[in-house]
Amino acid sequence: MLTTFLSQIVNGLILGSLIGLIALGYTMVYGIIQLINFAHGEIFMVGAYGGLAVFTYLLPTFVQQQWYLALPLLLVVGAAVSTAVGVLLERFAYRPLRGAPKLAPLITALGVSVALQELIRNFYPGATAALPFPRVFVQGTVEVPVPGGTVPLRWTGLLIIVVSLVLAYALSSFVSNSRMGRAMRAVSQDPDTARLMGVDTDRIIVLTFVLGAVLAGVAGILYGTDLGFINSDIGLQNGLFAFTAAVLGGIGNLKGAVVGGIVIGLVKTLGGQYLPGGTAYDYVWIFVVLIAVLVFRPQGFFGESERVRA
Amino acid sequence: MTTRTDSAGTRATSPAGARTNVPPPQPGGRLDRLAAPLAPRATAARVAGGVVTVVGAYLPWVTFVLNRGPYPEKASLQFFVAPFGVTGFRLHLVLFGLAAIVLALVAVPARGRILRGLAWGVIAVSVLNGLYIAVQGGGLGAITASDGAVAFGAIVALVGGVLLLLGAHAGGIEPRPEWRRQLNPWVERGVLLLAYLALLFVVAAVLTSGGQGGAANPFSGAVFLSFLGALGGFFAALHASGLLTWITALSERHRLFSVLVLLVVALALPLTPAGTEYWMTVAANIGVYAATAIGLNIVVGLAGLLDLGYVAFLGIGAIVAANLSGAGAARFDIALPFPVVMIICAVVAGIFGAIVGSPTLRVRGDYLAIVTLAFGEIFVRSAQNNIGGLTGGSNAIPGIPQVELFGTRFSDRIAVGGLRLPAGVLYYVLIVLIVALVMLVFSHLKESRLGRAWIAIREDEDAARAMGIRTGPIKILAFLTGATLAGFAGAFFAHKTGTVSYESFRFTESVTLLAAVVLGGMGTVPGAVLGAALLFTLPEKLREFADYRLLLFGIALVLIMRFRPQGLVPDRHRRAELAHDPADDHLVEGTSGRDTGPTPRTEVPA
Numbered sequence: 001m002l003t004t005f006l007s008q009i010v011n012g013l014i015l016g017s018l019i020g021l022i023a024l025g026y027t028m029v030y031g032i033i034q035l036i037n038f039a040h041g042e043i044f045m046v047g048a049y050g051g052l053a054v055f056t057y058l059l060p061t062f063v064q065q066q067w068y069l070a071l072p073l074l075l076v077v078g079a080a081v082s083t084a085v086g087v088l089l090e091r092f093a094y095r096p097l098r099g100a101p102k103l104a105p106l107i108t109a110l111g112v113s114v115a116l117q118e119l120i121r122n123f124y125p126g127a128t129a130a131l132p133f134p135r136v137f138v139q140g141t142v143e144v145p146v147p148g149g150t151v152p153l154r155w156t157g158l159l160i161i162v163v164s165l166v167l168a169y170a171l172s173s174f175v176s177n178s179r180m181g182r183a184m185r186a187v188s189q190d191p192d193t194a195r196l197m198g199v200d201t202d203r204i205i206v207l208t209f210v211l212g213a214v215l216a217g218v219a220g221i222l223y224g225t226d227l228g229f230i231n232s233d234i235g236l237q238n239g240l241f242a243f244t245a246a247v248l249g250g251i252g253n254l255k256g257a258v259v260g261g262i263v264i265g266l267v268k269t270l271g272g273q274y275l276p277g278g279t280a281y282d283y284v285w286i287f288v289v290l291i292a293v294l295v296f297r298p299q300g301f302f303g304e305s306e307r308v309r310a
Numbered sequence: 311m312t313t314r315t316d317s318a319g320t321r322a323t324s325p326a327g328a329r330t331n332v333p334p335p336q337p338g339g340r341l342d343r344l345a346a347p348l349a350p351r352a353t354a355a356r357v358a359g360g361v362v363t364v365v366g367a368y369l370p371w372v373t374f375v376l377n378r379g380p381y382p383e384k385a386s387l388q389f390f391v392a393p394f395g396v397t398g399f400r401l402h403l404v405l406f407g408l409a410a411i412v413l414a415l416v417a418v419p420a421r422g423r424i425l426r427g428l429a430w431g432v433i434a435v436s437v438l439n440g441l442y443i444a445v446q447g448g449g450l451g452a453i454t455a456s457d458g459a460v461a462f463g464a465i466v467a468l469v470g471g472v473l474l475l476l477g478a479h480a481g482g483i484e485p486r487p488e489w490r491r492q493l494n495p496w497v498e499r500g501v502l503l504l505a506y507l508a509l510l511f512v513v514a515a516v517l518t519s520g521g522q523g524g525a526a527n528p529f530s531g532a533v534f535l536s537f538l539g540a541l542g543g544f545f546a547a548l549h550a551s552g553l554l555t556w557i558t559a560l561s562e563r564h565r566l567f568s569v570l571v572l573l574v575v576a577l578a579l580p581l582t583p584a585g586t587e588y589w590m591t592v593a594a595n596i597g598v599y600a601a602t603a604i605g606l607n608i609v610v611g612l613a614g615l616l617d618l619g620y621v622a623f624l625g626i627g628a629i630v631a632a633n634l635s636g637a638g639a640a641r642f643d644i645a646l647p648f649p650v651v652m653i654i655c656a657v658v659a660g661i662f663g664a665i666v667g668s669p670t671l672r673v674r675g676d677y678l679a680i681v682t683l684a685f686g687e688i689f690v691r692s693a694q695n696n697i698g699g700l701t702g703g704s705n706a707i708p709g710i711p712q713v714e715l716f717g718t719r720f721s722d723r724i725a726v727g728g729l730r731l732p733a734g735v736l737y738y739v740l741i742v743l744i745v746a747l748v749m750l751v752f753s754h755l756k757e758s759r760l761g762r763a764w765i766a767i768r769e770d771e772d773a774a775r776a777m778g779i780r781t782g783p784i785k786i787l788a789f790l791t792g793a794t795l796a797g798f799a800g801a802f803f804a805h806k807t808g809t810v811s812y813e814s815f816r817f818t819e820s821v822t823l824l825a826a827v828v829l830g831g832m833g834t835v836p837g838a839v840l841g842a843a844l845l846f847t848l849p850e851k852l853r854e855f856a857d858y859r860l861l862l863f864g865i866a867l868v869l870i871m872r873f874r875p876q877g878l879v880p881d882r883h884r885r886a887e888l889a890h891d892p893a894d895d896h897l898v899e900g901t902s903g904r905d906t907g908p909t910p911r912t913e914v915p916a
Contacts, residue, residue: 030676036676036679093872096872097872097875100871100875101875103616103828103832103875104871104875105871106616106676107824107825107870107871108868108871108872110821110864110867111863111864111865111866111867111868111871112864112868114818114821114861114863114864114867115861115864115865115868116864117860117864118858118860118861118864122857122858122861236817240683240687244680247677247680277695280691280694281691281692283688283691284688284691284692287684287688287691288684288688290680290684291669291681291684291685294669294672294673294677294681295669295672295673295681296672298673298674298677
């Protein structure tokens with residue numbers, strides 16, 4: 001019993017830190033321009049496909065076979081592809097709509113999300129079905145001894161947890177300590193005043209998209225490495241989870257995004273294990289938790305309570 | 311319908327115009343500058359544009375055999391048959407070209423503006439056909455020269471269109487004239503009658519243009535798009551002349567008459583060339599989504615509450631109807647008469663609407679959108695898992711019997727008098743009545759005390775509350791009403807399609823519905839119907855692009871938001887989403903990084 005419980009916890013943590021990594025991008029973009037960037041999940045997906053493309057078509061065999069060569073390369077490529085897409089989106093889809101009615105960027109984001117997903121599905125060779133993704137990391141599991149047995153922990157899972165936490169920490173110290181980070185916070189508090197103070201708001205917004213996209217690209221590669229295959233709809237699904245995570249944690253809040261992601265991961269695995277309906281209903285529990293949190297604590301775990309404007 | 315609210319008018323009154331980073335949705339300014347050198351010879355440019363267009367129309371467009379085409383021999387002239395047997399785009403181009411020449415020489419009020427409309431029509435037709443020939447018909451060679459013949463009709467026509475456009479701008483775009491003339495009321499009614507008959511003709515032509523899509527008719531999408539382009543130019547020209555504005559004003563003066571005539575005209579669609587079983591089915595499907603879109607319009611357009619899971623209510627209506635229909639896979643072994651089923655569906659959907667709406671008491675703006683999205687996902691997941699044995703899961707609920715009243719099955723073909731009507735016509739009549747009812751409910755609610763309360767909440771919830779509006783119950787009421795209407799539509803949907811599966815009610819459908827509302831223009835009835843008609847006809851027509859349907863849809867959403875965010879039929883009174891409220895401008899109270907920082911919680915007139 002305990003081993004099942006603990007291994008579901010482990011699975012939840014793995015999934016959760018991956019979702020948290022994606023959620024960071026959502027939360028930063030929302031914090032800066034109050035846009036639910038529905039296409040962020042697709043940026044994650046595109047990163048995974050970019051990595052796959054480079055691995056399949058460009059890498060020589062000896063690099064393919066050595067994971068310590070291939071993995072860092074793929075992570076960089078995934079991040080680069082995601083960043084390129086994210087920057088293009090910001091420049092050509094969202095920036096023209098800045099100051100437009102609230103609904104316009106949201107619907108644009110939905111449109112971009114559909115379009116990106118379909119682009120990959122139609123034009124990436126073989127993407128109409130799931131594609132095998134290279135498992136560029138140590139395979140197998142390590143058995144962690146616990147009272148009453150052992151809990152299996154995948155090496156790739158461990159990789160996901162470690163990389164996610166390191167990146168989240170790096171991001172948070174960048175945002176709170178660096179000059180650019182200070183500018184980001186300034187823009188998110190009041191873009192007009194920030195502009196008056198000499199902050200190049202356009203550049204800061206691009207930076208925000210870049211940071212989010214880098215994390216999403218890395219997450220895409222890690223996801224593929226862990227699961228061993230990718231699909232063109234992984235963006236929609238995980239994007240939805242990640243957004244939920246960002247909202248749970250209190251949107252605009254970095255720590256909240258990671259914690260929210262882990263909560264989502266745990267709810268999914270534990271709910272699928274212990275709640276009625278089993279894994280078929282694990283999605284349902286995620287959204288039930290989301291609704292409950294939003295209704296009873298609309299600002300999320302870490303957000304401050306709402307200041308009602310007069 | 312709007313009277314004087316063209317896009318420029320709305321924008322001029324809104325402070326949004328003052329912001330530097332809002333691009334002008336029409337590239338008017340740049341074109342004016344581009345056309346400036348032509349100004350002394352504007353008339354010459356206009357005439358030349360018209361002549362070149364006509365010449366382009368008669369040049370060969372394709373010089374090789376199109377495989378599987380309707381013209382198996384060398385198709386040097388024409389590669390598809392246009393609506394009503396008229397010779398498609400060529401006829402449109404010739405008419406546009408001749409009209410342009412006449413307009414260039416005869417002084418007509420606002421002729422520059424009219425010419426601009428025609429020019430865009432010519433450009434649309436030539437670009438669409440040229441692209442189609444180039445992409446589907448065998449590469450660029452097909453539109454330039456091959457086989458010894460010179461086939462650059464598309465390019466010449468495009469040049470003609472651009473010349474026309476520049477000529478129109480060079481001569482100046484006049485303001486749209488206003489027709490103030492009051493005629494004898496009966497003459498006015500006659501004009502309206504003619505206008506509505508013309509509308510019927512246009513609708514029938516749009517529906518049938520290109521014919522049924524699919525493998526048997528590979529050109530349907532191209533013909534349809536080309537026709538749409540020509541129609542766009544035609545309506546732009548009519549609108550420029552002030553005629554449409556005048557007719558709108560007339561219809562408002564004779565409101566009851568208009569409504570009745572429109573209803574009769576809608577019911578007369580089966581008598582037009584669109585009166586076949588296939589088009590009746592397409593029209594009925596459009597009707598379902600139009601009714602649902604109007605319901606969504608109450609929630610989003612009037613009350614300003616963004617709902618991203620709205621299609622669930624249509625699904626709930628459909629599932630309830632399926633279970634009460636006596637279908638083999640249904641949970642309950644009863645078959646209730648259809649009107650009763652409809653009412654039950656509406657009530658059940660309404661109850662769910664109230665449940666989904668109840669978080670509005672505490673959650674606002676984007677957060678509410680997420681809650682509705684979550685409810686939508688919960689619905690889809692539960693339906694997929696066949697919750698309670700109600701939804702059939704992945705097997706769906708097949709075999710829902712046809713609606714039967716007075717011993718007539720609605721799928722049968724019937725004859726009234728000596729007139730033989732196509733099969734499915736009864737469903738069409740039924741959905742027209744449902745849509746009419748939904749429209750009636752919507753427009754009455756909009757003008758009512760409740761509707762004004764919704765609009766007040768949309769504009770500023772706190773102010774509305776301060777004015778004594780009980781915002782909580784009224785917001786829930788918006789969800790309840792919208793869901794009820796969707797439930798009605800769902801009952802019809804279940805019986806018409808005969809199978810109810812959770813796959814029809816996914817997130818994409820919700821997005822499509824929302825897009826229909828936004829594309830049409832939020833808060834307006836014709837807008838929702840027009841949007842639903844466009845978004846659910848296009849996939850039907852573009853069957854041969856089946857793989858790229860969603861891709862095109864996504865790109866279209868982006869382009870619409872970029873160039874016409876107020877929708878095709880903007881609401882006169884609605885300003886909250888369009889006029890930029892400076893108070894909402896700051897990205898208030900947000901930090902991206904520090905976990906000690908306050909969370910951005912702007913209430914959003916979403």
